[in-house]
Structures are given as structure tokens and as C-alpha cells.
Amino acid sequence: MYLTRLRRRTSRSQRQLAADLCALSGVQSVTRNEISRWERGERLPGVWLPFLASALKTPLADLEQAAAYARGDALAPLPGPAATLAELLPPDDPLAPLTARSGRRIGMTTVDSLAGRVHGLRLADDVLSGGDLAGPAVRELRAAVKIHRESSYDDDTGRALLVQIGELAQICGWILSDAGRHADAEHAYGIGISAARQAGDTTLVGNVAGSLAYQHANNGREREGVDLARAALEEAGPDAPPKTRALFLDRVAWTLTKVDEAQPAMRALEEAHAALSDANDRAAPTWSYWVSREELEIMDARVFTELKRPLRAVPLLTDVLGRYEATHARELALYRSWLSIAYADANEPEAAAEEARAVIELSGDLASDRTAERTRVILRRLQAYEDVPEARAVLDDHGHLLLV
Template structure:
């Protein structure tokens, strides 16, 4: 499969970000065309054209670039510019753009009142940051963002305002990196994307200074995931490939598997199916290579089940529901319901895959379970997924089971 043109990726990504089907897209185009007095072809013909454009088979001609720009509230150049994409930036170029402009971890110039920090303090902080990760398993970002950033700030001040030997200093930097990763993850769940990016950048800087390649890769991968979802998928792919490059041959298998998963997801968001599927295979191979290695505590959640979920999400993003539905169904049947947000998020992907498979009744049942489960979860990420599912279900509003969901949960519409 050849690489999709940049404009084709943009058209598809922007439509999916709106939660629209290709039928919805045709409706939006027709409405804007009617307002301008532009005649449109028969609706099914327009839907076929939309499919062809998103597949990169041929470039839209006048008046469609103008109509697309109006539908998405942007200009034609932003959608259809630079058709010849440059190659990915090198990892060094990506890191140069990501690293903070100023040294955020340098010691305070005033040494008055400093105390000596030992490994006992590091051990205590390690337990606290892991406790924060476990809390994130059951609570939403809105509930945790305040405590998370207070903990991160306290760890940075502890490092900058006190003294320590080289070993303790390196360990403290690793703790700061771990705090920055989970704080960034929590901020992204709360919809605070700028705060998440700044936290990740601090964490990458701390991990690099500590010489912790595995931690650096983990934080870069988290940033890649955020950018692929909320920004430019191509930049997300560059960051994901950089996270992979940060690892060493002796890095833990779970770290390598997770890095490949992030690469697969970013490629799927780009619309690069071949690269995404190849990366999924690399992830599975990497995890199978774990022979008694002791992974860092922050990779506790990486296992075969989670990799299967990511695989299913990649196939859903690529609109291949026949691959996605069996995988998601198998894993979710045994998923821990105590992790309500994650289970709800994964159910949202199953609902979308079922919609793509033209199974509206089963999609409605899955959506109802998702909505009941996530009702009290304070997560912007979950709110966005709910909106997408309901918008996608709206195509089937004449189906009784779907109509019951759409009318039964008006507060989420």
C-alpha cells in the first residue's frame, strides 16, 4: 500500500475528529453548497467521491476544496497544501524541538537552608508516584490533576533546593520523570493538552539527564500518543519513532512492545495502514521476548491483553471492523470492571467498530453499557469518546435500539 497524500489524511482525520461518518460528511458538504447556491450530484455519488478522496485515489476538484474548507472552518491551503510531504525528521531533530528552552531542573543559586537528601527520600517518592499511577486506574483526570501537579512541583523543588550525591541526584531525576509522565497523562485525560505537553517536556529532560533511556522512551511515547490524537498525526509518528530510537538493545521487552504500539497508533492516525500493521507485529514480537526481565514499575499495565486492545483500536481507526470486533470482544469479556474509565473507553471503540460493521443493534447495546459505566467519571477523554459514539450512532436513529440510546442519554449528546 502506498503512502496516502497529506491532504487525504487530513480530510479523513478531520472528519473522524468530528465524529462524522462519510454519509454525515456528504450531508455537511451539501448543506454548505446549498447555502452558496452550488449544485451537487446525487448523495450516493458524493459519498463515493468522499471515499475516493480519503483513499487518495484522486484529488478533489472545484468546488469541493472550497466546500471542505467551509465545513471544517479552515482555509483551503491548510487542508490541501504541501502535497509532497517531506520525510520524517530524524530523532535528533525531534528531540531538539521537544526539549525545554530553559533549564528547569538547575539548582537554586541560594544554598541557604539546604538539607541533604538520601535514598530513603527517593524510596518514599517512588512509592508516592506509583500510588498516583494506581489512582489513575480508577479516577478521572479532573479528580487527579491538582494532586498530580502538586506532587510533581514538590519533587522538582526537592531536587533543586537541596543537596545530594550523584547517585541520589540521578534517582531523583528519574522520579521527576515518572511524576511528569503520569501528571501529563492525567492532564491529557482532563483535557488540559498544553499542560500535558509541558509536563512531558519536563519529564523527557529529567529522564535524559538521569540517563534513563527506558523512561525517556516512555515519556516520548506518551507525548506521541497525545499529539497523534489531538494534533498532527505525522508529528505524532515522528515522536513515536523517536521514542523507539531512545531504547537500547537491552531495554525491557515491555518498553519495546509499548514503543512499537505507539508507533502503530500514530501510523493508523496518519492513515498509513501498512506501517501500522507492521508495527503491531513488531510489538507482539517484542513482548514475546520477555525472559524474566524485571521491567520498571510504571510498565506494570503493559501485557498481552492491553496490546490486543491497541491492536483492535488500530484496526478500528483503519476502518477494519472484522479484525477489531473479535479482538475487543475477547479482551473486554474478562476486563477488570474496577477500571471503569479504561473499560468505558475500550467499549467506545467496540461500539464504533460495530457501527462500521453495520451492526447498529449490538453497537447500541455496547454504547448503553459504556454510558452506564462512565456516568460518574470525570474525564474529558471519556466525554469526547461518548460524543463520537453518539454522533456515529445517529446515522442509525431509525433503529429502535439506537433511538432508545439517543433519547435515553440526552445529557451526553
């Protein structure tokens, strides 16, 4: 989010900014938790805007405009967290073309430009969090849908445009889910499934539907997640590129794990590895660039952890995390959270506490609902070891995060 970027530009932590605001105002009432809520869009700074402007050396007018976006102010030119995706896109079927097209005619140059922006958004998601990217992602999706509805184009261009809208809707949904905006994410995924089906791209349908299945499985709709993950794999079909089949099978494994179906989940993991080893020359789509043996091993370890098999999870996670890209802070925090749980399950509370501290340090400045929830998960797990000094110290220092 905007406030997060301003704070990072001044090299301050959330705790340091809170202390500066207290000093500037003379009132000791701003905490690191309050800064975190402002950055996630859960609250607005209100009377603190002038002090923020001073502390961050930013024009007050810019902060006031950002606050207007976040309120969903009707006069604000750009949408913010208070606006839902459903409100920003046309009603009914957003991909239905207008009866009379009055816009300009477009060709593949326009589609290629959109494809570049879509992939740029994917790469940004590797190093930024949902709260930072939700606004730009929604604006891109809204603009792409507008082009589809209001422009004219030949059949080939129209299909290519639908493919890019499908890909954009998938990464937009993923970003919104990371920002904790699950209803908006589901709406975006619905647009993506519709676009991919209209384009006849069954592999893309599988990716979008599988992403929604993953969200369902992690947010109390586990059985729906299983059904949708299986449907995504089936729709993609046996001829989907090996990388994508591996990804879809991994999602099936995860959703089965969430309903405690251990043996089917383990079989799906084995099939995912077999798919990735399939030595054929079918080109994988650009959006699957991140699928690798390393990522499959991380999913293996996550499944082992959820199934209470720490002796299998710990070596895998330790090995993979030792080679993982340091700039991917959110993923490092997420994966180390599973390592912390695995250590706790292995009755190694000191190691679990050490990993918990690393997770909290990595995720402290991330505007990610996923890392915030995983932090709460590991803190709750450490409560079983309150009599261990290392675990007690983590709970004393960070137990307040359970209330956020």
C-alpha cells in the same frame, strides 16, 4: 475533583444531585449537564454553593475554599484547575538547580519515599479519572522539582531523584491529558523528558516522549505524533526491556493508524507482540507493570477499528473485555466505545447502540476528557442509524452530550 468525591460519598448520580438542588432552591434550572460542568471545572457553582452544602451535608466554608482553588485565587493555598502547570513551576528550566543551595541534604530515603508516592499515583490512575487526580499530581510534581532545586545530595541520589521526577512527570502528564488540560500535560511531559535525559535513563525518555506522542495523535497533531513516537522508540534503543519496547511499538502503531498508514501500523503491532514474547531476563521498570498480552490485544482491536476492519476488531474486544478488571471503569468505557464503533461499521446498529449505552453508563460519573470525547464519537456514529429504534432511543436519551 472535590465535588465529584462529595457526590459519590452520598451515593448520588449527577442527575439525582441536580434534582435535589432544584428541590432545595425551588428553581428548576439545574441539570445533570450543569453538575458535570462543575465537576470538570468548566464552570463554578457560584450562587448554588449553599444549596450544594446542604445537599451534600458539607460545610459551606469547605465548598467556598474549593471554589477559591478552582478560580486560581492568589490567596488560595493549593492550585486548582484554573492554574496552569507553567505558573506553578519555576520559569525557564525548572530542573536547573539554584546557585546556592540552602535546603537540607537528602539521601536515598527521600527518593524511595517519592518513588512510593509516584507508584501510588499510577495505581490511583487505574481506578480514578484525570479530573479527580490532576490537583494532587501537580502538587507532587511541584514538590519534587522543589526538592531537586533546593536540596543537596550526592551524585547517585541526584540521578535517582531525576528518575523519579521523570516518572512523576509522565504520570502527571497522563493525568492532566485525561483531564483535558493538554497544554499543562505537554509542559509536564517536557519536564519528564528533561529529567530522564539528565539521569541517562533512555527507556524512561521513550516512555515520556511516547506518552506525549499519544496525546498529539489524539488531538489534531497526528503527524507530530508519528515522528515523536518513532523518536521515542529509537531513543529507548534495541536493548530496552521487552515490555517497554512492546509499549513503544504499540504507540507507533497507534500514531500511524491516526494518519491512515495501515500497513506500517500493522507491522508495528506485529513487532510489539514479538517484543513481548522475547524470552530474556531483562527486568522491566516498575512503571510498565500494566503492559500485558491483553493490553496489546486491545490496541490491536483499536487499530483494526480505526482502519475499518470490524470483523477483526469485534472478536478481540469481546474476548478481552469479558476478562477485564471491572474496577477500571474508565478503560472499560474507552474500550467498549471502540466495540460500539466496530459494531456500527459491521452494520450491526442494535449491538452498537447497546454498547453505546454501556459506555455512557460507565462514564457518566467520570471526570475524564477521554471518555467524554469517545462518547461524542459513538453518538455521532449512531446518527447514521437514526432509523433503527435502538439507535434512535440512545440518541433521544443522550444526544444532548454532543453539545457538552
